[in-house]
Amino acid sequence: MWLNSLNLQSINQYLQLPILEEKNIILALKREDLLHPFISGNKYRKLKYNLKAAREKGCSTLLTFGGAFSNHIAAVAFAGRERGIKTIGVIRGEELQDNWHQNPTLAQAYENGMRFKFVSRQAYKEKDNTEFITQLKKQYGDFYLIPEGGTNPLAVKGCEEILVAQDSEFDVICTCVGTGGTVGGLINSSHQHQQVLGFSALKGSFIKETISQITIKKNWRLITEYHFGGYAKITNELVVFINNFKAETGIPLDPIYTGKMLFGLYHMIKNDNFAEGTKILAVHTGGIQGIEGMNTVLKKKNLPLLE
């Protein structure tokens, strides 16, 4: 079934937790993670119109970029297999060249037909450079290019479909932020009475500029305090939080994005950042496939694992 011929919508799951009762806050999780077994969460939204465009252009190859644990790489590989089109992943880190099959995300992507080009961190920085893309075209022939993290105007258009009419009852909409496309789509489709909070998974606030380019609305704020040291960095405190959250709610969180957002949101609720009676909708953007890869890292460091 072509992804763009589906019109998937997720459910809002209301959480019942002591802290929410104590602070008189309503918190629901929009379960985008349950949309599709392999192209889950914001990946479904971001790929939907891009796959349609690739098909309309008659492209038989998708080329994209990502790191070793990228949810986006995993989703593109699966989408390519589903559609019978070739996929190429330009992967950050030459060191992976010899041991990528030990990385669960890359091993699965390969199984789904993706072929890799490993580049140094320095070369990877050129990923938006025309000369670099021209070289890739010489090597692989014509392809439909999907940028890192899948974010482009068609991805933002897809993410504008995450919120539905009933979601206007919420005062605050939360999501995690990597390349900014997801939060951009949410801001565009939010109502003026709502505030959109983007929890950055990366250190720093440079992504603010990207978000400002995606949207003209001003009802949003980037939260930068819960990156835990930076992209894909993790601490024991975060592992404990994610494991407790799963034990209490039955809902798995990923360690790179949604775990950090929920940790931050809890912290903010605890510290009375929201008025009593506030209704919050947090988008679960998926990323669960990354747990296995993170556990291999934690295991090597002799640290407690994600359950």
Ligand SMILES: Cc1ncc(COP(=O)(O)O)c(C=O)c1O
């Ligand atoms: C699971 C998950 N959540 C959130 C994000 C952040 O989305 P964006 O890059 O659109 O900011 C990503 C990355 O794309 C992701 O994989």
